[in-house]
Amino acid sequence: MTNNDIFKKLRVALMLRDDQIVEILELVDFRISKSELGAFFRDSKHPNYLECGDQVLRNFLNGLVIHLRGTKENPKNPKDVLTKHKAEIPAKKTTVSNEPKAAKTTFKKKANFKKAAPKTPVVEKVKFNNGKNKKS
Numbered sequence: 301m302t303n304n305d306i307f308k309k310l311r312v313a314l315m316l317r318d319d320q321i322v323e324i325l326e327l328v329d330f331r332i333s334k335s336e337l338g339a340f341f342r343d344s345k346h347p348n349y350l351e352c353g354d355q356v357l358r359n360f361l362n363g364l365v366i367h368l369r370g371t372k373e374n375p376k377n378p379k380d381v382l383t384k385h386k387a388e389i390p391a392k393k394t395t396v397s398n399e400p401k402a403a404k405t406t407f408k409k410k411a412n413f414k415k416a417a418p419k420t421p422v423v424e425k426v427k428f429n430n431g432k433n434k435k436s
């Protein structure tokens with residue numbers, strides 16, 4: 301498992317956006333742009349794929365500890381931080397209503413056009429003998 305895989309899995313598990321990851325890395329004085337960060341999450345076959353180094357992952361993990369737990373002077377509860385992230389994610393709109401759904405629009409069939417004349421074969425049928433004389 302590569303550093304890129306670990307980084308991707310942490311991002312998904314903690315529901316982090318790119319701008320949040322940039323902020324987490326700034327907690328440990330490590331500056332990186334969103335485009336550089338996006339290169340880590342690309343497919344390995346993509347031309348703009350970038351290998352995530354040990355230093356980037358190490359700084360992200362150290363920053364993540366500070367982000368979730370806080371510092372000694374200003375401790376945080378990690379569950380509160382994670383619920384805050386969850387609340388920031390826009391919820392999918394699922395509306396349940398008792399109203400009947402609108403009827404689907406029906407389309408008329410297209411007018412039947414005359415069928416085209418049968419195509420003439422480009423190559424004539426050829427009988428292959430392969431040099432064998434068969435007697436029946």
